[in-house]
Amino acid sequence: MALSHFLVSYQLTLTCNDSKVDALAPLSIEKVLIEYFKNKKRRVIVDKYLKLDKVPQFSEHLAHGTFKAGDRGFTAEIIDSETDELVVKKKVQDVQALPYFFMASCFTFKNAILILQRAGHFGIKSALEEDLVSFCEKKFPQYRISFVMRTQDGVAQKFFERAKFTALRFETNQVPKEVEDSLRDHDGSYSAEIRITKRSIIDRLVQMVTSAKSRKDFKLYNTPISRIKVESSVGGRKATFSLGAIADTDIAFEIDKKYIKEDGHPDYDQMCVFAKNIINDLTKK
Secondary structure (H helix, E strand, C coil): CCCCEEEEEEEEEEEECCHHHHHHCCCCHHHHHHHHHHCCCCEEECCEEEEECCCCCCECCEEEEEEEEEECCCCEEEECCCCCCEEEEECCCCCCCEEEEEEEECCCCCEEEEEEEEECCECCHHHHHHHHHHHHHHHCCCEEEEEEEHHHHCHHHHHHHHCEEEEEEEEECCCCHHHHHHCCCCCCCCCEEEEECCHHHHHHHHHHHHHCCCHHHCEECCEECCEEEEEEEECCEEEEEEECCCCCCCEEEECCHHHECCCCCECHHHHHHHHHHHHHHHHCC
């Protein structure tokens, strides 16, 4: 099964601890990002390798590009899954560098939307946040950048109000006990998916999901739910969103499998289109 890819939105906010300094020579979030992107050198944040593929250029306050990133600090064997043959032995300093798309849109003088690609559970948010915050503190000592999930300020609620839901999918790695009993004599791991398409039921379940304090609080048939996906239409565009921590409603835009290339990575141009649509939705008043 191909790895699922997502686009997740964050908001960057630039603040100054000295109002007089900011009044005399105001610094924009775009200027900070331009200076940050100029630094093309590789970075190692804890055991995460992070390198900008090429310096992006801002046009109409928007820029996009690709980071290469991967984990280091441990040995591993790269094995051909079809032949079981050893391909290469990974050394401690070696990194399996994956490409991660990003798009930044500076929608006000002090605020920007940052869209980051996530591949399954793998991403660059933590490493990029640590590196960008540290860079800002060193380069512009009187300024600070905050890095928060964009959906925490009510955008998620606006999304649920505007979206037309076409289906709701509940995925779990734990099957109900009565089903588990019937599978007791069979080896292997099990997963189940419940797909609901009736609009009245979808509306009630969405309300239940968004009111739950956390994903752990939400169960179907007394079975904990691992993943919740919403198939929807927003502004005439069809999209699948993955709901993370329900209390904060971490909305991740899932990239349709038809846009995943043979090498397992999403098409770059399509990610640009999707990211711009997300930014437009988030900044729309």
